[in-house]
Amino acid sequence: MNEIKDKSIAVFLDELASKAATPGGGSAAAVMGAQSAALTSMVCNLTIGKPKYAEVETDMQALLDKSEALRAKLTEMIKADVEVFDQLMTCYGLPKESDEEKAARSEQIQAALKEATIVPLDCAKACAEAIRLSRIAADKGNLGVISDAGVAVMAGYAALKSAALNVYINAGSLKDRDFADAKLAELESILQGADIASEEIYQLVKEKL
Numbered sequence: 001m002n003e004i005k006d007k008s009i010a011v012f013l014d015e016l017a018s019k020a021a022t023p024g025g026g027s028a029a030a031v032m033g034a035q036s037a038a039l040t041s042m043v044c045n046l047t048i049g050k051p052k053y054a055e056v057e058t059d060m061q062a063l064l065d066k067s068e069a070l071r072a073k074l075t076e077m078i079k080a081d082v083e084v085f086d087q088l089m090t091c092y093g094l095p096k097e098s099d100e101e102k103a104a105r106s107e108q109i110q111a112a113l114k115e116a117t118i119v120p121l122d123c124a125k126a127c128a129e130a131i132r133l134s135r136i137a138a139d140k141g142n143l144g145v146i147s148d149a150g151v152a153v154m155a156g157y158a159a160l161k162s163a164a165l166n167v168y169i170n171a172g173s174l175k176d177r178d179f180a181d182a183k184l185a186e187l188e189s190i191l192q193g194a195d196i197a198s199e200e201i202y203q204l205v206k207e208k209l
């Protein structure tokens with residue numbers, strides 16, 4: 001098996017750059033989110049066990065458990081996005097000669113669009129969590145690697161806004177407006193306050209440098 005998560009960064013980027021439809025922006029968003037979680041984990045791993053940081057040891061261990069679970073989730077989403085977008089492209093390629101074919105194709109496209117909306121929405125949710133976790137790393141982490149907590153927040157914010165764009169583009173093509181509106185409302189609640197929070201965390205880090 002040659003899973004996308006097992007590919008080298010160089011190969012992944014070559015495939016991202018190519019004219020192949022996948023991996024696309026949805027997978028790139030998941031990678032950014034996974035990098036955010038990984039950087040929070042890195043700050044934890046470089047804080048835990050240091051006598052100078054004994055006071056935050058328990059908090060850092062709890063944070064590490066969460067950031068590692070989140071990293072695994074976001075890593076899975078790299079592949080999940082490839083799968084839903086490949087499926088959508090397959091549906092667009094279905095025959096559309098007869099009225100029957102047209103109706104069947106449209107129905108399949110709509111079903112695939114729903115899946116291609118749900119995956120980046122879940123990704124956005126995970127990225128909002130990555131931002132929240134980065135604040136704890138920025139607050140309590142080893143000052144020697146605190147800039148990495150800042151990279152974690154910016155990666156998480158880029159990932160969140162990127163995942164949101166994938167929700168917007170797919171929701172815009174959905175005919176089931178009740179479904180689309182529900183997903184868009186959910187997205188707005190996820191995005192709520194993330195810009196201010198991210199800037200605050202960034203400044204919190206910058207003030208420690």
Ligand SMILES: Nc1nc(=O)c2c([nH]1)NC[C@@H]1CN(c3ccc(C(=O)N[C@@H](CCC(=O)O)C(=O)O)cc3)C=[N+]21
Pocket residue numbers: 019020021022023024025026027081084085089092093116117119120166169170
């Ligand atoms: N969950 C999700 N993940 C995405 O990565 C994602 C997405 N949703 N929604 C839409 C955007 C945009 N995007 C495209 C990638 C390649 C072509 C592409 O290959 N286009 C061909 C046409 C291909 C054809 O018609 O067969 C072309 O322009 O020549 C198009 C669009 C991925 N996105």
